[in-house]
Amino acid sequence: MGNNLNQSFEITRVFNSPRELVFKAWTELEHFAKWWGPKGSTLEVVKMDAQSGGTLLGFQTSPDGNLVMWRKFEYQEVVDPEKVTYIQSFSDEQGNTIRAPFSTSWPLEILNIITFEDSKGKTVLKLKGYPMNASAEEQESYNGMAPKLQQDLEETFDKLADYLVFLS
Template sequence: MTYIRSFSDEQGNTVRAPFSVSWPLEMMNIVTLEDDEGKTVLKLKGWPVNASAEEQETYKGMAPKLQQDLEGTFDKLADYLVSLN
């Protein structure tokens, strides 16, 4: 699945992220599911779209934190799914 993600106001207009005045307005996202010896592996990729040099640098600076946050989210999801059994 491929999609472009952005923040929006109540009317659906694209707006700046509330946490950074230099966060890119739009982000390309690609989600893939792959088989790895009978286990499904979810892969996420993302990058700025039509971003200024400043926006690209902001994204690069925050990329490690984004990865850490996503890993933590998926770890919690995995724990929850295991608890259902």
């Protein structure tokens, strides 16, 4: 790990569904809100425009219902059905970027690059996350949360896998 300021987070998952369907699940409002977020959490999407230059604004509620966190995605590049790149941040209800409710040293912006690769009718999804313009302290905070990020994404992808079965 060390002090590499460009430390990224990567996860790969194979879904037993065609990539067009997996891509739709990531980019269409009626699908996205049904599976996004770790086990037990729910996502309410206020607006979603999943195209280059578009925005997603929504709030996630923790399993116990006590914590509500507003999330914002600013879509940088959306290439159907190959790639979705967005900057993710915490926000207020108006979509203004704010500090994470759980940490004063969490990076304000995380760049996520997701690729969808066709593999004999299945989809290989790769997600890479990079803190943007992060201070050394913010990068350290991000690195320290990597195991938790991994777990949350595994749970999120489990929900997506279940949802794709339901869609097929």
